[in-house]
Amino acid sequence: MPMKQIKLRRLRMMLNNPFTTSFGTLQEKEFFITEISDDEGRRGFGESVAFTSPWYSEETVTTNYHIMKDFLINLLKENDITHPDDVLEVFKPIKRNHMAKAALEGAVWDLYAKQNNIPLAEALGGTKKEIDVGISIGIKPSVEDLIETISRHVHEGYKRIKVKIKPGWDYDVLREVRKHFPDTPIMADANSAYTLEDLEQLKKLDELDLMMIEQPLAHDDIADHAKLQAEMRTPICLDESIHSLEDTRKAIELGSCKIINIKIGRVGGLTEAKRIHDLCRQHGVDVWCGGMLEAGVGRAHNIALTTLPQFVLPGDTAGSSLYWKKDIIKPEVTVVNGVITVPDKPGIGYDIDDEALESFTVDEEVFQL
Numbered sequence: 001m002p003m004k005q006i007k008l009r010r011l012r013m014m015l016n017n018p019f020t021t022s023f024g025t026l027q028e029k030e031f032f033i034t035e036i037s038d039d040e041g042r043r044g045f046g047e048s049v050a051f052t053s054p055w056y057s058e059e060t061v062t063t064n065y066h067i068m069k070d071f072l073i074n075l076l077k078e079n080d081i082t083h084p085d086d087v088l089e090v091f092k093p094i095k096r097n098h099m100a101k102a103a104l105e106g107a108v109w110d111l112y113a114k115q116n117n118i119p120l121a122e123a124l125g126g127t128k129k130e131i132d133v134g135i136s137i138g139i140k141p142s143v144e145d146l147i148e149t150i151s152r153h154v155h156e157g158y159k160r161i162k163v164k165i166k167p168g169w170d171y172d173v174l175r176e177v178r179k180h181f182p183d184t185p186i187m188a189d190a191n192s193a194y195t196l197e198d199l200e201q202l203k204k205l206d207e208l209d210l211m212m213i214e215q216p217l218a219h220d221d222i223a224d225h226a227k228l229q230a231e232m233r234t235p236i237c238l239d240e241s242i243h244s245l246e247d248t249r250k251a252i253e254l255g256s257c258k259i260i261n262i263k264i265g266r267v268g269g270l271t272e273a274k275r276i277h278d279l280c281r282q283h284g285v286d287v288w289c290g291g292m293l294e295a296g297v298g299r300a301h302n303i304a305l306t307t308l309p310q311f312v313l314p315g316d317t318a319g320s321s322l323y324w325k326k327d328i329i330k331p332e333v334t335v336v337n338g339v340i341t342v343p344d345k346p347g348i349g350y351d352i353d354d355e356a357l358e359s360f361t362v363d364e365e366v367f368q369l
């Protein structure tokens with residue numbers, strides 16, 4: 001694959017609404033937009049998803065920069081890439097740092113699709129023309145506030161509502177939510193806030209007919225989740241503890257979950273995401289695409305991945321305007337009645353709004369390949 005140069009841009013964007021999880025509140029997002037160009041002037045784009053502090057995983061915006069600049073870009077320089085799937089292999093000597101790897105691999109995939117004049121979704125083997133999406137709601141100051149927010153999004157047509165929970169903000173809150181929305185698909189995300197000592201409290205959630213409970217136990221656990229799943233009727237979905245195809249295989253073998261949330265950044269890129277998808281398909285494990293409060297480029301990658309057939313549950317890729325006053329792609333991602341129409345232009349399918357991109361850039365650096 002012809003590749004000429006890489007540009008790393010550090011961006012800073014304000015979220016429209018603060019996002020609160022069991023770890024704290026996020027108001028601003030800092031991340032990298034990676035751009036790989038070829039001699040013909042084609043440009044492939046990727047987006048890093050780590051946060052500024054390591055609360056979700058060990059990676060941060062700064063570790064992403066260090067790993068890309070000091071290791072991964074050199075590996076791209078030194079190795080021939082004939083297909084984007086090669087990138088996973090080329091990056092193998094570097095342990096973990098999946099979000100840094102995915103940020104560069106995503107740009108290679110977009111460039112490849114553009115060089116072949118096909119949509120990224122098609123390059124990945126996806127077939128859906130439309131995808132169903134849900135929305136993730138952060139922890140709110142009061143139950144009334146939460147009910148009001150859910151009500152707004154249910155009326156907008158989002159296909160499922162994800163509510164963040166933590167000890168002290170779980171069963172009673174969800175019971176109220178269920179009372180107000182008896183027929184809405186509702187799920188809970190605990191971001192690893194519980195242990196097996198909370199078994200009785202977690203089992204109470206079985207009454208509420210939730211679609212699933214996401215990552216109730218430790219961020220690095222697969223074994224205890226298997227014990228919990230054996231005790232609960234509600235499907236468990238793993239997020240934080242699935243980093244690879246191998247993790248997925250073990251989780252399936254142990255019965256740690258019935259559903260997997262695939263995040264491209266968390267698993268090291270689109271190639272690994274696709275492999276995890278394929279294994280889940282073989283085993284009848286449902287998957288959906290998670291979100292990391294992405295700007296337009298990351299959002300476009302999520303949409304392309306979601307066109308694969310085993311993404312049978314609505315993902316977290318909501319419309320751009322819920323997150324940003326202005327996004328960095330044109331047009332922005334729009335959701336109508338909980339559905340996104342997959343773009344059919346080559347690559348990620350959305351144009352980059354260069355003016356917006358420039359306006360959010362705080363730093364940039366160019367590397368020749």
Ligand SMILES: O=C(O)CCC(=O)C1=CC=C[C@@H](O)[C@@H]1C(=O)O
Pocket residue numbers: 021056136189191239290291292293294316317318
């Ligand atoms: O809207 C989105 O992009 C999804 C938001 C969301 O639920 C999450 C974003 C980032 C970290 C987590 O708190 C979380 C998740 O765990 O899925």
Ligand SMILES: [Mg+2]
Pocket residue numbers: 189191214215239240261
């Ligand atoms: Mg989660």
